[in-house]
Amino acid sequence: MNSLLFIFAFVFLKSSIVVASFNPGDRCFHETVHIGDKLFFLGGYNDNHLSDFFYLDLSISFHKDIPPWYNLDFRRIPSGVSKAASSFGGSDNATIFLIGGGRSYSRSDYIYSFNTKSFIWRSHSLNISTFEWLWTFEWLWDMKGVTDDKGRIYFYGGWSSNSRASSNKLQILEFNILEPSKITWFESSSRYGESSSRYGHTVTLLSNGIIVIIGGYVNDKSGIDKILLYNTNKSNWTSMITQGISLSERVRHTAALTNDGRIIVYGGIKKDSLDPNLVVLDTNFQPFKWLTPEANHPPLYGLSGLYGHSANIVGDYMILAFGKFKIFEEEIYNRHTFLIDVRNYTWASCFHPKRNVDTTTQVITTQVETIAQVVTTTQVVTTTQVITKQDPVCTIHQLIEDIFGFFSNGCILIGLLTFFFLVGGCCNNIRNGT
């Protein structure tokens, strides 16, 4: 009888967790910025530009169906915003910059910043007299930005609301650490050809300072086998024809970098519906090589996959959130959060943070030297094994999933009895999807 009470307590606990947590509404074309153990979500679009601001707590384990959202309702973005560009910067990398995009408040400033320490939003108006090029200033939507190790943020491409054309501009934002109120915003003199003007693309910075630009609405109609590279050391551009399988055009996808140099490209609107939703650009090859790993579960939404979503790699997981998918030309908002284990591209149920273990427990560091097949350079891979802890919420949720699994199979009695005996053993299995 005690065990029965136990189950009811779990069921009650599950529903109370669901009720207690903040549930952000559906959206697409939002921005995300990862700072420390928080993944900030900014704005997005759903009938209107949204000023929502909330974060996902990455310091604890969680189940993908009950992500620990925290609403920053008391610090909403000064204007609704979607299809903007964002990245982190500032001293301690603790400031979020949000630039351009569609706004609900027409008189809003081009650049907003949010300091994650002081919790204050600022508007930055552009000082036209300082920068000559600003005479030809264009308000851009759909740029994409990355931050380098010197705190410079590079923004590329976009769609101009003035000239109604896509852009091939590289614009750079510098934060003055000594004078935090001063930011410098300038356009790089270096550009690639007009044919590379694009929006709906992705921008990824590799650890060697090369920026990789993939896909988007491009004037040049080649597929994503042709990528654009910007060398931040030399301030110049090249394009590269990748090796591996040939992939068609792709827009509004995401690209996230693993710490061993793989760019995981997910979803997007594809020219060829046979192209897999999940493809990987391995930058350890020269030229870079497209791989199409088998994901253990079929793509979530049949042939379409998500677009206008967000993807961030944190530790071993890629976190996919929001966006839309298509079923028979019908556009539907995705209200789920998904996790992919980036070690083997399996869909995972639970996120576990990588913890920096205190010195009393051992951290095993192994150095493996491998010669890459094509390139002649030596690659040093450092793997640090860190101990992760199962979080009770995640475990309880898995347990309940297991219980309901028994019920739905119609084996209520057998299931209950079996459960009572096996309750200790089954909770450690991480179940892949449902």
Ligand SMILES: *[C@@H]1O[C@H](CO)[C@@H](O)[C@H](O)[C@H]1NC(C)=O
């Ligand atoms: C704009 O820049 C000029 C030159 O640096 C400076 O004198 C002026 O005060 C600035 N204006 C504003 C509004 O910041």
Ligand SMILES: *[C@@H]1O[C@H](CO)[C@@H](O)[C@H](O)[C@H]1NC(C)=O
């Ligand atoms: C800021 O982030 C960059 C890129 O991730 C990193 O290289 C740099 O060391 C960070 N700076 C500080 C002060 O944390």
Ligand SMILES: *[C@@H]1O[C@H](CO)[C@@H](O)[C@H](O)[C@H]1NC(C)=O
């Ligand atoms: C850029 O410079 C950094 C540091 O000076 C170096 O580690 C990196 O390999 C360089 N990148 C390229 C592509 O040359």
Ligand SMILES: *[C@@H]1O[C@H](CO)[C@@H](O)[C@H](O)[C@H]1NC(C)=O
């Ligand atoms: C990039 O700039 C460097 C140094 O200015 C130069 O040596 C190199 O040839 C340039 N590369 C391209 C592709 O223009």
Ligand SMILES: *[C@@H]1O[C@H](CO)[C@@H](O)[C@H](O)[C@H]1NC(C)=O
């Ligand atoms: C993927 O890797 C994780 C961690 O190494 C492991 O727990 C999981 O079982 C693997 N999944 C598959 C299908 O191999």
